[in-house]
Amino acid sequence: MDTGFDLREHGGVDVFLRDCPTRAVLEVIASKWTMLVLVALEDGRPMRFTELRRRLDGVTQKVLTATLRSLEREGLLAREVYPTVPPRVEYRLTVLGREVGALIQHITDWSQANIDTIRAARRQFDERAAESQDPGPVRR
Amino acid sequence: MDTGFDLREHGGVDVFLRDCPTRAVLEVIASKWTMLVLVALEDGRPMRFTELRRRLDGVTQKVLTATLRSLEREGLLAREVYPTVPPRVEYRLTVLGREVGALIQHITDWSQANIDTIRAARRQFDERAAESQDPGPVRR
DNA sequence: CCGGATCCTTAAGGATACTG
DNA sequence: CAGTATCCTTAAGGATCCGG
Numbered sequence: 001m002d003t004g005f006d007l008r009e010h011g012g013v014d015v016f017l018r019d020c021p022t023r024a025v026l027e028v029i030a031s032k033w034t035m036l037v038l039v040a041l042e043d044g045r046p047m048r049f050t051e052l053r054r055r056l057d058g059v060t061q062k063v064l065t066a067t068l069r070s071l072e073r074e075g076l077l078a079r080e081v082y083p084t085v086p087p088r089v090e091y092r093l094t095v096l097g098r099e100v101g102a103l104i105q106h107i108t109d110w111s112q113a114n115i116d117t118i119r120a121a122r123r124q125f126d127e128r129a130a131e132s133q134d135p136g137p138v139r140r
Numbered sequence: 141m142d143t144g145f146d147l148r149e150h151g152g153v154d155v156f157l158r159d160c161p162t163r164a165v166l167e168v169i170a171s172k173w174t175m176l177v178l179v180a181l182e183d184g185r186p187m188r189f190t191e192l193r194r195r196l197d198g199v200t201q202k203v204l205t206a207t208l209r210s211l212e213r214e215g216l217l218a219r220e221v222y223p224t225v226p227p228r229v230e231y232r233l234t235v236l237g238r239e240v241g242a243l244i245q246h247i248t249d250w251s252q253a254n255i256d257t258i259r260a261a262r263r264q265f266d267e268r269a270a271e272s273q274d275p276g277p278v279r280r
Numbered sequence: 281c282c283g284g285a286t287c288c289t290t291a292a293g294g295a296t297a298c299t300g
Numbered sequence: 301c302a303g304t305a306t307c308c309t310t311a312a313g314g315a316t317c318c319g320g
Contacts, residue, residue, distance in 0.1 A: 013252045016176060018198040021259055022251040023172075029247065032163075032170045036156060049302055058158040060294055065303065075261025086301040087300080096257060100250060106243050107169065108155045111162040114236060115153060119161055121215025121236075189282055200314055205283065226281040227320080 028074055033059055033067045035104050038076070038093070042101030046080075046092035076100060168214055173199055173207045175244050178216070178233070182241030186220075186232035216240060 015022040028034060036056050041047060047055070053064055068091060071077035076097030082088040093101055111118075155162040168174060176196050181187060187195070193204055208231060211217035216237030222228040233241055251258075 013255055015248045015251060016180070016195055016197055022248065022255050025251040025255065025258055026175060026248065027172050029251075030170050030172045030175050032167050035166060035170050040156070053302095055156055057156055061303075062295090062305095063293060066292090073262055073265040074258050075265075081302095084301095085300095087303085089302060096254060096261075099254075100247065103243070103246050103250060106246075107240065108162065108166065110240060110243060111155060111165040111169075112153050114239075115161050115165065117236060118165055118214050122213055125213040125215070201283070202285095202315090203313060206312090221282095224281095227283090229282060 025074065028070050029100065029104075031067070033063060034071060035107070037064075037067055037071060038097065038101040039105050039108055041077075041091065041093045042098060042105050044093070044098060046090040049089055049091070052091065071097065165214065168210050169240065169244075171207070173203060174211060175247075177204075177207055177211060178237065178241040179245050179248055181217075181231065181233045182238060182245050184232065184238060186230040189229050189231070192231065211237065 013022050014020050015026055017023065029038075033056060036059075037052065040052060040055050049064070049068075052068075053059060053061065056064065059067075068077060068079070072079055076094055078092050078094055080090045080092070082090070153162055154160050155166055157163065169178075173196060176199075177192065180192060180195050189204070189208075192208075193199060193201065196204065199207075208217060208219070212219055216234055218232055218234050220230045220232070222230070
């Protein structure tokens with residue numbers, strides 16, 4: 001099928017190229033809130049808007065709406081509206097969405113497993129940066 | 141013991157919480173350029189600054205520098221300077237960095253494998269959005 | 281070659297108010 | 301409940317020039 005690109009790498013598709021459609025996919029996924037939504041829904045259980053909003057600590061309604069729309073556009077998320085009063089809207093990942101969700105969950109799991117090592121690295125980096133700018137009390 | 145809660149919520153480590161250190165890790169990783177750097181270096185081969193810059197089509201010098209620094213701070217990237225003339229600087233992932241790099245490569249591989257399905261979803265979404273705003277030939 | 285330092289643009293994201 | 305609509309802040313990112 002014609003993807004609009006005839007590249008030689010990776011079967012005609014290369015995420016490293018600016019105008020490759022996979023780059024656009026990456027730009028959608030490469031977002032803090034997008035990744036959290038995908039992980040939150042990864043188990044297949046549908047969630048309502050407010051439920052998601054509570055789960056994603058710190059997200060605003062505007063940003064959550066935009067995030068959900070972008071995932072819907074890529075075909076990773078399905079939005080179902082129940083015409084009740086009050087309205088009930090459920091979000092669930094598509095098959096494609098659950099695939100990426102699982103991949104992203106590996107990353108969050110990895111973060112949790114290695115958080116202590118990472119925090120130590122941060123401290124070391126910041127200390128070195130601080131001492132290279134401020135030589136401290138020189139006494140030699 | 142198993143309380144029925146997700147593992148990620150144990151021990152005060154939960155990426156869904158605003159102030160959890162894992163959230164900060166996610167915010168570093170969840171960036172287009174960060175992910176591309178991790179994939180570019182995932183095979184363990186060190187790369188020079190200009191080589192990376194050429195590979196990441198569209199990145200600017202300033203942004204690449206900042207991206208590399210943030211990865212270095214998290215302990216995912218090692219920077220080695222050879223005091224030659226002209227200067228030679230090599231970047232390579234740490235063991236920790238190669239772990240995440242591999243996880244992220246799964247995502248880019250997935251994007252490449254499913255790009256046609258995703259593009260079809262995009263077209264469908266955009267068409268529906270267009271027709272709901274433009275009701276077509278109106279008879280009034 | 282590898283950046284540091286500036287200036288500038290703009291788009292993401294937050295706060296708030298309102299509605300079907 | 302699940303949004304839409306606005307206004308506003310600010311920080312990411314781009315463009316340029318310069319220097320070790």
